[in-house]
Each structure stands twice: as structure tokens, then as C-alpha cells.
Amino acid sequence: xxxxxxxxxxxxxxxxxxxxxxxxxxxxxxxxxxxxxxxxxxxxxxxxxxxxxxxxxxxxxxxxxxxxxxxxxxxxxxxxxxxxxxxxxxxxxxxxxxxxxxxxxxxxxxxxxxxxxxxxxxxxxxxxxxxxxxxxxxxxxxxxxxxxxxxxxxxxxxxxxxxxxxxxxxxxxxxxxxxxxxxxxxxxxxxxxxxxxxxxxxxxxxxxxxxxxxxxxxxxxxxxxxxxxxxxxxxxxxxxxxxxxxxxxxxxxxxxxxxxxxxxxxxxxxxxxxxxxxxxxxxxxxxxxxxxxxxxxxxxxxxxxxxxxxxxxxxxxxxxxxxxxxxxxxxxxxxxxxxxxxxxxxxxxxxxxxxxxxxxxxxxxxxxxxxxxxxxxxxxxxxxxxxxxxxxxxxxxxxxxxxxxxxxxxxxxxxxxxxxxxxxxxxxxxxxxxxxxxxxxxxxxxxxxxxxxxxxxxxxxxxxxxxxxxxxxxxxxxxxxxxxxxxxxxxxxxxxxxxxxxxxxxxxxxxxxxxxxxxxxxxxxxxxxxxx
Amino acid sequence: xxxxxxxxxxxxxxxxxxxxxxxxxxxxxxxxxxxxxxxxxxxxxxxxxxxxxxxxxxxxxxxxxxxxxxxxxxxxxxxxxxxxxxxxxxxxxxxxxxxxxxxxxxxxxxxxxxxxxxxxxxxxxxxxxxxxxxxxxxxxxxxxxxxxxxxxxxxxxxxxxxxxxxxxxxxxxxxxxxxxxxxxxxxxxxxxxxxxxxxxxxxxxxxxxxxxxxxxxxxxxxxxxxxxxxxxxxxxxxxxxxxxxxxxxxxxxxxxxxxxxxxxxxxxxxxxxxxxxxxxxxxxxxxxxxxxxxxxxxxxxxxxxxxxxxxxxxxxxxxxxxxxxxxxxxxxxxxx
Numbered sequence: 074x075x076x077x078x079x080x081x082x083x084x085x086x087x088x089x090x091x092x093x094x095x096x097x098x099x100x101x102x103x104x105x106x107x108x109x110x111x112x113x114x115x116x117x118x119x120x121x122x123x124x125x126x127x128x129x130x131x132x133x134x135x136x137x138x139x140x141x142x143x144x145x146x147x148x149x150x151x152x153x154x155x156x157x158x159x160x161x162x163x164x165x166x167x168x169x170x171x172x173x174x175x176x177x178x179x180x181x182x183x184x185x186x187x188x189x190x191x192x193x194x195x196x197x198x199x200x201x202x203x204x205x206x207x208x209x210x211x212x213x214x215x216x217x218x219x220x221x222x223x224x225x226x227x228x229x230x231x232x233x234x235x236x237x238x239x240x241x242x243x244x245x246x247x248x249x250x251x252x253x254x255x256x257x258x259x260x261x262x263x264x265x266x267x268x269x270x271x272x273x274x275x276x277x278x279x280x281x282x283x284x285x286x287x288x289x290x291x292x293x294x295x296x297x298x299x300x301x302x303x304x305x306x307x308x309x310x311x312x313x314x315x316x317x318x319x320x321x322x323x324x325x326x327x328x329x330x331x332x333x334x335x336x337x338x339x340x341x342x343x344x345x346x347x348x349x350x351x352x353x354x355x356x357x358x359x360x361x362x363x364x365x366x367x368x369x370x371x372x373x374x375x376x377x378x379x380x381x382x383x384x385x386x387x388x389x390x391x392x393x394x395x396x397x398x399x400x401x402x403x404x405x406x407x408x409x410x411x412x413x414x415x416x417x418x419x420x421x422x423x424x425x426x427x428x429x430x431x432x433x434x435x436x437x438x439x440x441x442x443x444x445x446x447x448x449x450x451x452x453x454x455x456x457x458x459x460x461x462x463x464x465x466x467x468x469x470x471x472x473x474x475x476x477x478x479x480x481x482x483x484x485x486x487x488x489x490x491x492x493x494x495x496x497x498x499x500x501x502x503x504x505x506x507x508x509x510x511x512x513x514x515x516x517x518x519x520x521x522x523x524x525x526x527x528x529x530x531x532x533x534x535x536x537x538x539x540x541x542x543x544x545x546x547x548x549x550x551x552x553x554x555x556x557x558x559x560x561x562x563x564x565x566x567x568x569x570x571x572x573x574x575x576x577x578x579x580x581x582x583x584x585x586x587x588x589x590x591x592x593x594x595x596x597x598x599x600x601x602x603x604x605x
Numbered sequence: 606x607x608x609x610x611x612x613x614x615x616x617x618x619x620x621x622x623x624x625x626x627x628x629x630x631x632x633x634x635x636x637x638x639x640x641x642x643x644x645x646x647x648x649x650x651x652x653x654x655x656x657x658x659x660x661x662x663x664x665x666x667x668x669x670x671x672x673x674x675x676x677x678x679x680x681x682x683x684x685x686x687x688x689x690x691x692x693x694x695x696x697x698x699x700x701x702x703x704x705x706x707x708x709x710x711x712x713x714x715x716x717x718x719x720x721x722x723x724x725x726x727x728x729x730x731x732x733x734x735x736x737x738x739x740x741x742x743x744x745x746x747x748x749x750x751x752x753x754x755x756x757x758x759x760x761x762x763x764x765x766x767x768x769x770x771x772x773x774x775x776x777x778x779x780x781x782x783x784x785x786x787x788x789x790x791x792x793x794x795x796x797x798x799x800x801x802x803x804x805x806x807x808x809x810x811x812x813x814x815x816x817x818x819x820x821x822x823x824x825x826x827x828x829x830x831x832x833x834x835x836x837x838x839x840x841x842x843x844x845x846x847x848x849x850x851x852x853x854x855x856x857x858x859x860x861x862x863x864x865x866x867x868x869x870x871x872x873x874x875x876x877x878x879x880x881x882x883x884x885x886x887x888x889x890x891x892x893x894x895x896x897x898x899x900x901x902x903x904x905x906x907x908x909x910x911x912x913x914x915x916x917x918x919x920x921x922x923x924x925x926x927x928x929x930x931x932x933x934x935x936x937x938x939x940x941x
Contacts, residue, residue, distance in 0.1 A: 101776050106898070109688050117643060205690045208657060214647050286779065289699060290890035291772065294779060312776050316888040320755055324763050325770040452646075484637020484903075491648055500646060526648050 098603045099310040100585070102596065103322045103331035107290050107315055110205070112273040113250040114194055117210050122250040123596045124293055124313060129171070130253035130278035133162050133187065134244060138600055139589030141359070141411060141507025143248055147182060147279065153547050157239030162187070164230040168302045170256045171283045173275055175266070178258055182279060184232040188224050189257035195221060201260055205273045211251035215505065239545045241552060245506035250595075254279065281306045281599035290315055307602035326351060326580060332603065333581045333588060335596055339397045339456070345580045354579040356590040357410055361403050361512065362454035362501035364445075364465065364570040365528035367493055377435040379567045382497075383421050384428035385472045386465055392573055395461045399578065403571035405560045407512045410592045411504070412549075413556035418564050429472045440473025446490060446498040450483045453594070454501030454575055461572075462499060491525025498528050499572075503594060509556045514540045517568065531568035606931070613927050617920055624920075625678070628912040629671050632905055638663060639687045639903040661687065663905070678913070684906035688899070693910035697892060701914075702785025703773060704891030707883065708876040710807050711815035712869070719819040720858075720865070723826025727834065728853055738823060746820035750879055754813040754886035761809060768809050771888040775802045814883040818872040825868045829861040836860075863934060870926030874919045 108124035109116040116122075126132075135146035148162035168182035193201045194209040195218055212218065220240055225233040236243060246252065259277040263269055276284060279302065282295035293313040297306040314331055316322045322334040323341050327348065337345060337353075346353050366373040366382070373379055388402045404420040407413070432440065447462035448455065455461060462478045469476050476497070481489060490498045505511050514521065519537045521527035536559055543555040563569075581588050584604040591597050640649060640657045649657075658664040662673075677684065683693040719742075726738035762770040773787045774780060778799045780790050788807075791799040833839065834857055842852050881893030888894075892911055899907040 099776075110690065115690070117645075117647075206660075208660075210643065210649075213653065214644075214649075288782070288890060289696065290888075290894055291703075292776065314772060314776050314888075315890070316771055317894065318886055318888070321758065321771050321886060321888060324758050327763050328766065328770050330770055330772075330776070482636040484641040487644075487646060487648065488641060502646060524648065524650070526646075 097309040098307075099312060100308045100333070100598060100601065100603055101312045101314050101331040102598065103316040103325050103334040104293075104313040104596075105315075105319075105322070105336055106317055108287075108293070110273060111276045111284060111287075112205065112255075113253050114190075114209055114212065115205055115273065117214075119594050125276065126250035126253045127280075127595050127597050128282040128295055128311065128599075129276050129280045129284055130255065131168075131280050132248055132252045132254060133164075134248045136248050136507065136591075136593065138597055139591065141592055143244055146248070147187075147254055151244075153244075157241070157545065157547055158236050160234045160236070160243065161227065162232050162234075164232065165302060166230055168279050169300045170259070170279055171277050171298060173277070173283070175268075175271065175275070176259050176262055176277060178256060178277070180258060182254070183229045184226045186254055186257045187232045188226055189260065190252075190254045191221070191224055194218075194251070195224075200264075201269075201272065204269050209251065211249065211505075215246050215249070215251075217246065239547075241544050241547050242506060242508040242510045244547075245508040245511075249506050282311055303599075306599050308598065311598050323580070326582065329582070331582075332585050333579070333596070335579065337578050337580055339399045339578075342399065342578050342580075345578075350583055351580050352583055352585075354581060354588065354590055355576050356579075356592065357401055357408055357574045358453055358577045358594060359408055359410055359504035359507065359592045360454040360501060361406060361408055361574055362400075362452075362499070362572045363403070363406070364572060365498050365500065366568060366570075367496055367498070368529050368531040368568055369493060370496055372435070372437060372441060373496065375435050376566050377431050378437065380421065381428045381431035381435065381472065382469060382474065383567050383570045384424045384431065385468050385474070386570055386572075387423045387468055388420075388572060389423065391461055391464055394464060395455070395457050396573060396575060400573040400575045403574050404564075406517060406563055406569065406571055407509050407556075407560070408504070408574040411507060411509055411512070413509045413553040413560075415557045415560040417557075418560060421567075425468075425471050432472060432474075437473075440469075440475065442475040442477070443496040444479050445469075445476040446479045446481075446486070446495045448483065448486055448499055449480050452501055453503060453577075454573065455499060456575075458499045490528055493528075493530050495528075500528055505593075507592065509552075510540065510544060513556065513559060513563075514544070517563065529568035531566070533562070533566060533568075536562045536566070609931050610928055613924055613931075617924060620920060621917070624916045625675060625909075625913055626671070628909040628916070629674065630667075632900075632903070632908050633667065635900075635903065637903055639905065642901075642903050674909070678910075683910035683914075686899075686907040687904045688902050688907065693906050694914075696895065696907070697911060697914050699782070699785065700890060700892045700895050702782075703787070703889060704877070704880050704884070704893060706786045706788065707807065707810055707814060707889060707891060708873070708880060710811040711813075711876060711879075711883075712818060712872070714811045714815035715818035715822055715872070716869070719822030720826055722819075723823040723865075724830055724853065724858060726823070726827040727830035728849075730831065735827075738827070742820035742823040744820075745816045746824075748816055750813060750817070750882040751886060753816060754809075754883060757809050757813060758886070769802075769806050771806075771886070773803060773806050773889060774799065775806070778802060810883050810887040810889055813886070814876060814879050817875060817879060818869075821868055821872060821875075822865060825865050826861065829864045830857060833857045833861040863930060866926060866930060870923055873922045877915055877919060 106120045108121040109118055111125045113122055113126035132146045133148040134143050137144045147165055147168060149165045151160060151162045153160055164182060170178040172178055192199045194212040220236055222235045222237045227233050256277040260272050263271040281298055281301045283298045285294040285296050287293045295311040297309050299305050316325060319336055319338045323337060325331045326334045342353060345351050366379045368374055392400050392402060404418055405415055445462050445466060448458040466476045466478060502512060502516055515526055517527055517531060518540055519532035522530050522532050539555045539559040543552045546552060577590055579590050586602045586604055588601050640654055685692050686696060722738045726735045729735050758770055761768045778796050780794055780799060783790050783793050787803040791803045839852060839857055842856050880891060881897055884891045884893035885897060896911045
């Protein structure tokens with residue numbers, strides 16, 4: 074500990090010299106990997122978003138820290154037309170952009186910056202579209218291209234989005250990382266200087282932290298943006314110290330080399346909780362791990378068979394054995410942290426007797442043989458799919474159902490299961506925008522059967538029409554009612570066995586104050602402070 | 606002599622072609638392409654998928670891709686990483702000094718301990734010292750790097766607080782890369798304590814990475830020494846009345862070193878592969894970790910470029926060693 078104190082003293086001296094302020098506080102975050110880059114439009118990894126959109130940029134609307142609630146960001150207010158097709162945003166006045174060695178902004182945020190940020194992704198003819206490759210995966214993945222008809226500049230501080238069809242989750246999409254707002258003036262200046270690649274390498278945003286320097290696989294360094302529109306961050310410096318191994322991150326946290334670490338090994342959590350210097354925060358993640366029945370194949374066309382197999386699975390045992398307790402049993406297709414979660418639905422109990430009876434009623438008194446696909450990789454919603462499959466296999470054997478476990482390499486697994494080659498498949502989902510639509514429509518809607526993401530290939534009109542109605546209205550109460558009803562149908566028809574929502578653990582040192590777990594799995598340091 | 610060097614150099618060409626072919630083919634044998642992997646469970650529209658494969662030039666026949674790739678490489682263009690969109694060559698040379706610095710320190714550590722230990726074991730053959738050295742080196746040789754690294758971190762960094770857990774330098778310092786070698790860059794900069802911090806951070810990873818070469822060097826030195834010690838000229842030296850110190854360290858060791866040099870040369874390859882694990886454990890920002898990431902992402906340009914560049918480094922070292930002892934030992938030169 075003495076070493077730590079002297080190191081801190083040295084750091085403070087350095088801070089004094091560099092910043093000339095009384096006490097410079099540096100928060101060190103032991104991040105899990107290098108970002109792919111610093112323009113969140115181009116990438117999809119959470120690691121990249123932590124290092125870019127969560128620090129350097131803002132969006133028109135934001136998710137309130139620690140929740141999935143949408144709050145004003147760069148747009149102070151907005152109006153949505155009656156028909157749900159026109160969204161008009163009124164921007165905050167006087168929002169300053171960052172500056173760096175080669176760029177000093179001459180103006181504050183305007184509608185032009187907003188239009189630039191979206192047109193670059195939307196329009197292949199846009200001069201900036203091809204600067205760093207031309208793939209805008211998240212923008213495309215959320216179908217923004219076909220959703221946005223056009224964007225209009227109303228005046229300096231007003232911008233209007235016109236949609237091709239009403240889509241209530243649009244507002245939530247605008248709070249996502251790819252919708253970060255960048256400086257058009259910076260893009261123009263870099264192009265004029267003949268260094269267009271600088272646009273994405275040396276990003277200029279309006280966010281709470283300014284990127285100071287980056288060493289691949291080693292460190293990212295930020296400074297608090299003193300002119301941040303919402304007031305400067307409580308810490309002066311933010312360092313991402315890249316530490317890919319979870320055991321090493323833990324060792325560094327213990328040694329005081331970092332203040333916050335993500336993704337601990339579940340096995341280390343009890344020891345962390347016992348450490349007097351460490352506080353372990355926890356929250357259910359915005360995810361669901363599930364088993365999908367291929368409802369286009371016999372015998373899974375019969376809901377009774379699906380329910381029988383559901384009743385035979387011992388979820389509690391799975392959560393103990395596979396998640397080591399770090400998960401809650403899933404009942405609905407959406408996690409409880411999302412609005413409209415239906416708390417009235419009770420899970421089917423683990424009841425092999427009832428399962429056998431139901432199976433007999435459906436015409437399979439002696440069971441049948443089937444296959445059970447298990448992913449080859451660890452995912453947040455399923456840390457050990459193969460072992461999970463073995464438990465389910467044993468559970469089903471009890472009721473006479475013989476399942477052969479099948480696995481493929483990850484890319485192959487995704488492609489084949491999207492084609493519906495499986496009988497039953499283990500998979501899961503992590504939410505993008507906190508909207509129930511992002512789980513239910515994407516994973517269980519009729520359109521998603523052809524798209525491949527509906528692994529149960531379950532297209533059920535009464536369910537689907539509720540989801541479609543919920544897309545058309547922007548009234549939150551009405552949407553909540555529709556989704557609650559949809560969950561009842563889902564429960565009755567059981568196209569899936571929802572298995573678990575994994576719990577996210579976030580060990581932080583005690584001096585870290587006001588850290589909140591982001592339900593989207595991001596890591597946000599604006600609003601966090603360090604005790605003396 | 607020139608002819609000897611020419612033969613050696615010519616032999617490098619087929620090796621190099623073999624490596625490029627392997628690097629190219631092996632990655633593509635792994636199922637899943639970079640586009641699919643990146644999309645994950647979100648999935649990607651098949652039309653868009655095909656379009657992106659075309660953009661990356663991955664839809665063309667393999668032979669055509671290979672020929673183009675080799676042509677580009679010969680022109681010094683290793684392509685851009687699919688992950689970061691940055692040129693592979695630039696990324697490689699930004700990270701390689703870190704790997705090299707670590708490897709050099711590990712080798713210094715291995716030699717500094719391995720050589721004397723081997724000599725000691727040879728001169729005290731059959732004693733407790735000999736068995737001790739051989740036992741420890743066998744253990745060292747069989748040590749899984751990953752486990753050994755974590756073990757040392759837990760003991761020295763977490764429990765005793767003597768060494769830092771990971772990274773190249775404390776997060777308090779920010780050193781501008783001039784040469785990329787932290788020890789040199791910290792000396793060039795003027796931040797007080799930075800050099801010591803960098804040195805401090807090198808201790809554990811060098812030990813972990815140097816353990817296997819150390820074991821190999823110790824064993825090799827011992828057996829080579831034993832052989833030399835039985836030679837006539839050693840007996841003559843002794844008969845002349847030369848002291849044991851001079852006999853061993855000057856006459857015997859010098860001649861025993863030739864096979865040891867070979868082993869050291871071969872260990873460079875071992876070091877670079879070992880660096881992949883060591884770098885992951887110690888969050889060392891070198892090419893090892895960079896390559897491992899590329900496998901998971903099927904980042905073909907980064908992976909094949911990285912393999913090729915590292916292989917080139919190993920080939921060059923081995924070539925140098927070959928030529929070196931062609932020079933040192935004329936018998937080798939004439940035997941071919």
C-alpha cells in the first residue's frame with residue numbers, strides 16, 4: 074500500500090505540473106480490449122462504444138444513466154407529428170465542440186452537424202461516406218436507411234427527420250451509439266488539409282471527455298472537457314488501461330492499479346465481495362438466453378409438445394451450474410429492466426410428471442428423438458452453452474425425449490440456425506436500445522422468420538399484429554399494454570424456453586463514487602467521482 | 606564463404622513461400638468469415654453480406670486472392686486490418702518494439718541465469734547442485750506459461766506488492782513513442798521515475814517469458830560442457846597446471862557455446878510464440894495479443910500479415926545464426 078501512496082503522490086505532483094490545478098484526479102478503468110476505432114458509426118463492439126460514443130460524443134437524445142429511459146441530449150425538446158412520421162428536434166444553443174492540435178472549432182453545434190452525422194451513414198453519395206470504409210453496420214442493422222426518408226434543416230438549431238413509415242422505437246434508436254453527433258466543421262477542415270483519415274482517427278465531439286492520446290492495446294487517455302454543456306466531469310483525467318485477462322484485471326484492482334474493472338470471472342466474485350477495499354455492484358443485464366423450438370418442424374408445431382419440453386427443464390439447476398448463480402430465471406422474452414415487462418406471468422414449474430402427461434396427450438407417450446444445438450462460444454447470456462445443453466439433454470431424457478447435441482463453429486452456427494436447420498437451438502440476445510420491440514419484433518416477429526433472427530420460425534398472427542400496432546403508436550401507455558398482452562400470448566404458445574437473464578457484476582474500488590451500471594452493458598464515467 | 610551465404614539465403618525463399626501459403630490457407634480453412642463473425646447473433650442480410658465480401662475482395666477465387674496478396678506484399682502493401690481499417694504494416698511496427706523489448710529482456714534473463722547454472726551443473730556433475738539445476742530446469746520447461754504468469758502475479762504483485770501487475774509502464778506516465786522501446790523512450794523523455802517504472806514493469810513478464818529458454822539453455826550448456834570437459838585439450842590444459850576457473854570459463858565454455866548459440870537462435874521462435882501468451886497475461890501491447898485478437902475476428906489481412914512478418918523475423922534470426930557460425934566454425938561451412 075505504501076507503494077501505492079507514493080505512486081499517487083507522484084501522480085498528484087505530475088498533475089500539478091501539467092494542469093496547474095490544486096488536485097488532479099485520475100480515474101483508471103481497466104478495460105477489456107482495444108477499441109476498433111473512435112468513430113462509433115463504423116463499429117459494433119461495446120468496447121469501441123465505451124471508448125468513443127460514451128466519452129467523446131453525445132446524441133440528440135440520451136439514455137438516462139443507469140436506466141433505459143430516454144432523456145434530452147443535444148436536443149432540448151422534440152415534437153412528433155400525429156401520424157408518427159415527422160420528428161422535429163430543437164437543439165441546445167451554444168454547445169461547444171472539442172478542439173485538438175490540428176483543429177480549433179469556430180462555431181458551436183448546429184443542425185448542419187446533425188445532418189452531416191446522419192447523411193454520412195445514410196447516403197452513399199455523401200462525400201464523407203467512404204472515408205474509412207463504407208460499412209455502417211449498426212445503422213444498417215437497425216434498418217435506419219429504409220426508415221429515414223429524408224432529413225431537413227429547418228433553421229440553425231432545428232432539424233427535422235421525416236420517416237417512410239411510423240416506427241415508435243425510432244427515438245430510442247437515436248439514443249444509440251451509432252447516432253452520435255460529430256462536427257461537420259472538423260470533417261471539412263481535415264478534408265481541406267488533405268488529411269481526411271484524421272476525421273475518424275482524431276475525433277471531435279461534444280462529449281464530456283476529450284481524447285488526448287491512444288496507444289493500441291495499451292492505453293487510452295482522456296481529459297475532462299472543461300466547457301462541456303452539462304458541466305465538466307468530476308474527474309480530471311480518465312485512463313482506459315487495456316487489460317484483456319479477467320484474472321489480471323482483478324489482480325490490478327486489488328493492487329490499486331485501477332479503480333473499476335468490467336467482466337470479472339464469475340468464480341472470483343465471492344472473493345471480491347469479501348474484499349474490504351472493493352464494492353461489487355450488480356444488475357440484471359439487458360439480455361436473454363433462450364432455447365428456441367423450430368416451430369416449422371414436427372413435432373414442435375404442436376404447442377403442447379413445446380410446453381412439455383419446457384416443463385421438463387430444470388431452470389434453477391441450470392442457473393446454479395452454468396451461471397454459478399449469476400443470473401435470474403427468465404420468464405418472458407424481455408428482461409425485467411425493460412418497460413412493459415409483464416410481472417403477472419408466472420413461470421411454468423419444473424414438473425417432469427406433468428411434462429410426460431402432456432407429451433402423451435400430444436401423441437408422444439414414448440417420447441421422440443430430436444436435436445439440440447449448442448453454441449461453441451461464451452456469450453453474456455450463456456457462459457457455457459455446451460454444458461447447458463447437457464443438462465437439458467438429461468432433463469429431456471427423463472421424459473423419454475432423446476436429444477442429440479449438435480454444435481458448429483460460431484459463424485456456421487449462426488448461418489445454419491438462421492436457415493432453420495435445427496430442431497431446437499440455444500441462443501440469446503443483448504438489447505440495443507431498451508425498447509421491447511428490439512427483443513420481440515426482432516426475435517419473434519413474422520418478418521424475422523425470413524430475416525433469420527426468429528430462430529423459432531414462429532409466425533403467429535395474433536402476436537404479430539400486437540407488435541405491429543405497438544410500432545405505430547408513440548403513446549407509451551398504449552405500447553406498454555400491447556407488449557404486456559403479447560407476452561401473455563408468448564407464454565401460452567411457448568415458442569421458446571426463456572432460460573436466464575445474466576447478472577452483470579461490476580467490481581469497483583471503494584473510493585469510486587456514483588458509478589452506475591449501464592443496463593446496455595456500456596461503461597460510463599461522466600457523473601462518477603473519486604473520494605479523497 | 607560467399608557461396609555458403611548464398612546457399613543459405615536461397616534456401617530462405619522456399620521457406621518463405623511455404624509460410625505465405627500456410628498463413629493464407631490456414632486462416633481461410635477456419636469456417637466463418639469476418640463479416641459473419643462481426644454481425645454475431647444480430648445476423649446480416651445475405652445480399653449485404655455478399656456485397657461486403659466483394660468490397661473486401663473475399664469473394665474471388667482463392668488462388669487469385671493469393672496471387673494479388675503476394676504481389677501487394679512484394680510492393681510493401683500488407684493491406685488494411687478489417688477490424689480497425691488501419692494499414693497492417695503500420696500497426697505491426699507500432700507494436701513490434703514492445704514484443705522485441707520483452708523478448709530481448711527475457712533472453713538476457715535466460716542467458717544470465719541459464720549459462721552459469723548449466724556450467725555449475727556440469728562441473729558438479731552428480732551432486733545435489735546438478736540434480737537441483739536439472740530438476741528446476743525440467744520444471745521450468747514444463748511450466749504452462751499462463752499458469753506460471755498468474756502465479757507470479759498473485760505472489761509478487763498482489764500479496765507482496767513488489768511488482769506491478771501488468772502493462773509496460775505505470776498509468777501515471779505518458780511516454781511519447783520515439784523508438785517504441787520503452788526503456789529508451791523513457792530515457793529520451795524527461796519524466797522523473799519513468800525509466801525505473803518501465804524497468805520495474807519488465808521484471809515479471811521477462812521472467813515468465815524467459816523461463817522456458819532458461820531451462821533449455823541450462824540443459825544444453827550442461828550437456829555441451831560435459832562433452833567438452835572430456836576432450837583431450839582440457840586434460841592438457843589441466844596438465845599444464847591451469848587453474849580450474851580458467852579451464853572451465855575460458856577454454857571449456859568457449860567451445861561448449863557453439864551448440865548453445867544454435868539453441869538460442871531457435872529459442873527466438875519460441876520467444877515470439879511465448880510472447881503471445883505472456884502478452885495476454887501482462888496486457889503487454891505487442892504483436893502477440895494483436896494476432897490473437899485477429900484470429901477471433903477472422904481479420905485475414907492482419908493475421909496473414911502478422912504471421913508473415915513474425916516468420917520473416919524468425920527466418921532472419923536463424924539465417925544470421927547459420928551464417929554466424931559458418932564464420933565461427935569453418936567445419937560447418939565446408940561440410941555443405
